[in-house]
Amino acid sequence: MSMEITNVCEYEEIAKQKLPKMIYDYYASGAEDQWTLKENRNAFSRILFRPRILIDVSNIDMTTTVLGFNISMPIMIAPTAMQKMAHPEGEYATARAASAANTIMTLSSWATSSVEEVASTGPGVRFFQLYVYKDRDVVRQLVKRAERAGFKAIVLTVDTPRLGRREADIKNRFTLPPFLTLKNFEDLDLGKMERTNDSGLASYVASQVDRSLSWKDVKWLQTITSLPIIVKGVMTAEDTRLAIQAGVAGIVVSNHGARQLDYVPATINCLEEVVKAARGQVPVFLDGGIRRGTDVFKALALGASGVFIGRPVVFALAADGEAGVRKVLQMLRDELELTMALSGCTSLKEITRNHIVTETEMPRTLSRL
Numbered sequence: 320m321s322m323e324i325t326n327v328c329e330y331e332e333i334a335k336q337k338l339p340k341m342i343y344d345y346y347a348s349g350a351e352d353q354w355t356l357k358e359n360r361n362a363f364s365r366i367l368f369r370p371r372i373l374i375d376v377s378n379i380d381m382t383t384t385v386l387g388f389n390i391s392m393p394i395m396i397a398p399t400a401m402q403k404m405a406h407p408e409g410e411y412a413t414a415r416a417a418s419a420a421n422t423i424m425t426l427s428s429w430a431t432s433s434v435e436e437v438a439s440t441g442p443g444v445r446f447f448q449l450y451v452y453k454d455r456d457v458v459r460q461l462v463k464r465a466e467r468a469g470f471k472a473i474v475l476t477v478d479t480p481r482l483g484r485r486e487a488d489i490k491n492r493f494t495l496p497p498f499l500t501l502k503n504f505e506d507l508d509l510g511k512m513e514r515t516n517d518s519g520l521a522s523y524v525a526s527q528v529d530r531s532l533s534w535k536d537v538k539w540l541q542t543i544t545s546l547p548i549i550v551k552g553v554m555t556a557e558d559t560r561l562a563i564q565a566g567v568a569g570i571v572v573s574n575h576g577a578r579q580l581d582y583v584p585a586t587i588n589c590l591e592e593v594v595k596a597a598r599g600q601v602p603v604f605l606d607g608g609i610r611r612g613t614d615v616f617k618a619l620a621l622g623a624s625g626v627f628i629g630r631p632v633v634f635a636l637a638a639d640g641e642a643g644v645r646k647v648l649q650m651l652r653d654e655l656e657l658t659m660a661l662s663g664c665t666s667l668k669e670i671t672r673n674h675i676v677t678e679t680e681m682p683r684t685l686s687r688l
């Protein structure tokens with residue numbers, strides 16, 4: 320019996336049935352108690368709408384510009400590692416689905432397809448997510464390859480000096496299946512992951528990723544590339560100001576899908592602080608828990624220039640490959656359009672802070688929701 324998929328979340332159950340437990344758990348997990356994992360979702364349900372009525376919504380424009388690139392909607396694809404564990408076409412399928420939807424894909428450093436392979440799938444605006452290895456020659460080479468392959472920005476992940484404790488991965492002794500490699504690192508002899516007495520990924524990170532990474536390395540990165548740098552993993556006003564001083568081109572408010580430090584707030588609850596501190600100097604994006612068009616609208620109302628989605632992509636890939644990812648993007652797009660229509664907004668710039676109300680602003684009866 321096949322059942323029609325009517326929302327993004329439904330792919331998770333299918334993925335769970337199809338994938339080996341070790342792989343499903345790796346995709347689904349958060350860190351430790353997974354409090355932040357739940358909170359990334361729950362926080363959206365504490366933001367309600369203040370819709371405006373009797374506005375002509377017969378034409379709705381969802382197009383926007385990110386770092387000067389025109390895209391069809393403010394919904395983009397976050398970097399998620401090792402997509403060929405979900406589907407044989409992995410990152411190729413994601414890249415094709417993103418270009419078909421005319422939006423941006425971010426390729427993970429730890430992809431199971433290389434920057435060159437992903438570029439060869441055809442045209443499309445793509446960003447490259449960077450983990451900084453201790454061996455800076457590795458980083459230099461990788462950034463050059465991403466540039467040459469036509470990637471348009473470096474998304475520097477700044478929340479991962481060490482890997483968060485994902486207990487399912489520890490219990491499962493998670494490791495990359497032997498028929499796959501971290502393709503970008505294959506020729507550097509860093510493409511394989513050992514099976515260890517721990518999460519194999521946590522051990523890999525401990526041995527390769529540079530824990531000493533600091534703001535001066537953001538400066539260093541600017542000396543080895545002319546691509547714009549977006550920092551991913553900012554949660555506070557303090558770091559927003561430092562990021563702008565360091566000359567970044569954009570900021571992603573992210574808690575790494577709740578996979579790093581547990582008990583940080585939901586990203587949607589950190590967004591406004593970061594947006595205020597950025598004072599319009601750089602665009603601020605958000606990821607974490609986006610599963611509905613209403614979530615996208617709420618993020619935009621709080622000042623985000625766009626959002627990124629992580630798990631919905633890997634679950635849809637597992638369930639239905641490229642078609643699944645296309646459908647995820649289409650469903651979120653349709654939901655955002657409907658949310659805009661029902662709120663009285665015909666373009667993204669018409670979405671304002673007054674279209675929503677957050678918990679602390681609600682009358683007491685409502686805040687007990």
Ligand SMILES: Cc1cc2nc3c(=O)[nH]c(=O)nc-3n(C[C@H](O)[C@H](O)[C@H](O)COP(=O)(O)O)c2cc1C
Nearest residue numbers: 346397398399400427476575576607608628629630
């Ligand atoms: C399975 C998985 C793998 C991820 N791999 C990476 C990665 O390689 N690099 C990175 O910067 N973030 C990575 N992330 C974090 C995502 O980019 C993003 O911040 C997060 O998934 C957004 O939350 P969401 O999954 O609720 O949409 C990963 C997340 C998941 C779920």
